[in-house]
Amino acid sequence: MYAQMVDTGANKVRGLEEMSAQERAFQERIDAGIKIEPKDWMPEAYRKTLIRQISQHAHSEIVGMLPEGNWISRAPSLKRKAILLAKVQDEAGHGLYLYSAAETLGVSRDQLVDELHAGRAKYSSIFNYPTLTWADIGTIGWLVDGAAIMNQIPLCRCSFGPYSRAMIRVCKEESFHQRQGYDLLISLCRDGTAEQKAMAQDALNRWWWPALMMFGPSDAESVHSAQSQAWRIKIFSNDELRQRFVDQTVPQAEYLGLTIPDPDLKWNAERGHYDFGAIDWDEFYNVLKGNGPCNRERLRARRQAWEDGAWVRDAAIAHAEKRAARTAQAA
Amino acid sequence: MKKEWPLWEVFIRSQHGLAHKHVGSTHAPDAEMAIKNARDVYTRRNEGVSIWVVKSADVVASSPGDKEALFEPAQDKIYRHPTFFPVPEEVKHM
Numbered sequence: 001m002y003a004q005m006v007d008t009g010a011n012k013v014r015g016l017e018e019m020s021a022q023e024r025a026f027q028e029r030i031d032a033g034i035k036i037e038p039k040d041w042m043p044e045a046y047r048k049t050l051i052r053q054i055s056q057h058a059h060s061e062i063v064g065m066l067p068e069g070n071w072i073s074r075a076p077s078l079k080r081k082a083i084l085l086a087k088v089q090d091e092a093g094h095g096l097y098l099y100s101a102a103e104t105l106g107v108s109r110d111q112l113v114d115e116l117h118a119g120r121a122k123y124s125s126i127f128n129y130p131t132l133t134w135a136d137i138g139t140i141g142w143l144v145d146g147a148a149i150m151n152q153i154p155l156c157r158c159s160f161g162p163y164s165r166a167m168i169r170v171c172k173e174e175s176f177h178q179r180q181g182y183d184l185l186i187s188l189c190r191d192g193t194a195e196q197k198a199m200a201q202d203a204l205n206r207w208w209w210p211a212l213m214m215f216g217p218s219d220a221e222s223v224h225s226a227q228s229q230a231w232r233i234k235i236f237s238n239d240e241l242r243q244r245f246v247d248q249t250v251p252q253a254e255y256l257g258l259t260i261p262d263p264d265l266k267w268n269a270e271r272g273h274y275d276f277g278a279i280d281w282d283e284f285y286n287v288l289k290g291n292g293p294c295n296r297e298r299l300r301a302r303r304q305a306w307e308d309g310a311w312v313r314d315a316a317i318a319h320a321e322k323r324a325a326r327t328a329q330a331a
Numbered sequence: 332m333k334k335e336w337p338l339w340e341v342f343i344r345s346q347h348g349l350a351h352k353h354v355g356s357t358h359a360p361d362a363e364m365a366i367k368n369a370r371d372v373y374t375r376r377n378e379g380v381s382i383w384v385v386k387s388a389d390v391v392a393s394s395p396g397d398k399e400a401l402f403e404p405a406q407d408k409i410y411r412h413p414t415f416f417p418v419p420e421e422v423k424h425m
Contacts, residue, residue, distance in 0.1 A: 040395050089375065096372050100356045103338065109358060110335045166355075173376070313360075317334050320361035 002060040002124045002148055003053045004216040004288070006234075009045045010227040030232050035161040038104035046231055051105050052121075053233060054163055055112045058098035059123035063116075063298050065091045067131040068140060076134060083180050084137065090177065094170045101162040117303050125284060126214050128292030135188055135196075135203035141181015143204075143211040143249070149174050150245050151215070154235035163233070182252065189256040197257070204253070205261045212276075213284045215242040246274050338387040339365040341372075343379035351383050359384075 016024050023043055029036065036042055065088050072088065075081035099109045115121035126144055131137065152174065155167045188196040215238045219225035228234035246265075253260050264277035286292065336358040342351035354373050359365035365384040373379070393401060409415050418425050 037395070039392065086375075089371075093372050093375065096357065097355060100338075103356070108335055169355075313336065314334070316360035316364065317336060320364075323361070 002151065002214075003056040004122065004124060004214070005219075006049060006053045006056065006224060006228065008049045008224040008227040008231075010223055012223055013226045013230050027230070030159045030230075035164065036159050037161045045227075046233075047105050049228065049231070050160055050163065050233060051102055051107055051112075053228075054098055054102040054105075054166075055107075055115070056122050056124075058095045058102060058112065059116045059121055060127065061091050061095035061098060063123045063127045063302060064144075065095075066298055066301055067127060067129070067294075068137060070131050071134060071137050074134070075137075080184065087141070087177050087180060090173050094173070097166040097169055098163075101160075101166040104162045113306065117299070117306060119290070119299065122288070124214060125287040125292065126210055128287050128295045128298060129206070129210055130294050132206075133199050133203060135185070135199040136207070138181045138184030138188065138200065139203040139207045141177050141179075142185055142252070143181075143207050144214070145174055145177040145181060146249065147211050147214045147245050149178060150241050150248075155233075157232075157235065159232035185256055185258075189258060200256065201258050204258050208261050209279065209283075210287075212242055212246070212279055213281075213287075215239075215245070217281055217284065243273055246276055250274055336360050339369070339384040340387050340390055341365075341369040342383040342385075343369075343373055344381040345379055347380060351381065354378075356387060357384075 016027060019027060022041060026036075026042060026046075036046075068084060068088050068091075072081060072084055075084050099112060102112060103109055112121065116123070131140070149171065152167050152171050156164055156171055158164045158167065185200055188200045192200075217238065219238045225234060225237060229237075250260065250265070262277045264275065266275050268275045287295070290296070337360075338356050339359055339362075340356050341354050343354050344351045357365060357368045357372050359368045362384060366382055369382050369384055374382070405411075
């Protein structure tokens with residue numbers, strides 16, 4: 001997902017009887033559905049895991065602006081350009097909501113950005129794929145934002161107040177992202193030429209599997225996932241969310257007249273779900289290691305934007321300090 | 332030089348007649364820029380007609396440890412709510 005394979009530092013999930021009184025009281029509050037707020041006592045591992053998860057999520061929003069930003073100046077009409085601009089601006093906003101949520105846990109935004117630029121913090125694997133055609137923009141909205149919504153709606157109910165509030169805000173806006181993407185694909189597939197539909201099919205062929213990988217490898221056996229679920233900062237398992245995503249998306253592809261690139265995809269009446277083929281996890285781990293098609297380009301673009309903006313940040317603060325000093329002197 | 336822009340808390344009044352409500356925070360070098368950034372980050376969809384910003388460092392908050400001392404005294408004073416008092420059937424409206 002936008003945060004993939006988050007390390008909780010846990011070796012096993014401990015029972016209430018193995019916890020200190022303070023930890024037990026904390027866990028019981030979470031079990032009772034009471035939100036944890038920044039000034040409340042929390043175990044150090046909970047705090048650290050949340051910083052890791054929320055910042056990964058924030059970095060994904062910011063890096064995610066790059067593949068789409070690539071098409072702002074090449075959108076085929078003024079209407080589509082205005083929509084894409086608004087969407088990319090939303091992603092910046094989502095990144096900022098999330099950095100603020102992380103900051104309530106006692107880190108600064110600059111620290112988090114440094115971690116990203118140093119290659120120590122992760123962001124979602126999906127943004128390391130290139131946007132080769134205009135149909136990719138529709139497909140990203142439809143699949144990538146669709147998958148993000150699957151994950152983010154349950155997170156609105158997560159245990160940490162600031163994260164949950166940021167998610168509520170994000171979810172309100174995210175639905176526009178998915179719909180504009182699907183609307184773009186309707187134009188290409190149902191109202192467009194054979195060439196336009198072929199372009200959409202090509203985009204789906206390239207994005208389908210990376211979109212399924214967004215949910216991360218099966219975590220049925222993962223201690224980190226179990227710990228995150230106990231803390232209610234993860235609500236459903238990766239496989240559950242992926243299955244829901246496939247079930248929801250197949251009919252949408254059918255409406256567009258597109259074929260999902262999976263020969264094993266088939267409705268299973270007994271399970272009441274679609275069965276689907278095996279995911280190439282070697283590709284996923286390779287992208288995570290930094291060897292996807294665009295990893296280096298994405299980080300380079302982020303670092304350069306940060307460095308090129310340094311003089312603006314410095315000048316703004318110098319100006320503010322000078323004015324404050326003058327006001328103090330006049331008083 | 333490396334100095335982070337300070338953090339500001341943002342309050343938005345959604346429509347005329349309602350109170351400002353805390354919506355989140357933003358970084359900015361000064362108050363003027365804080366209002367501009369708050370506008371871009373928190374009002375892209377007509378969420379507000381007025382913005383307040385205040386330096387996060389200037390916010391004074393109650394501590395979770397004081398919760399009982401501060402709020403428990405209100406819990407046993409149920410007579411402060413109108414529903415505590417039965418209204419006779421015969422009296423139609425009150």
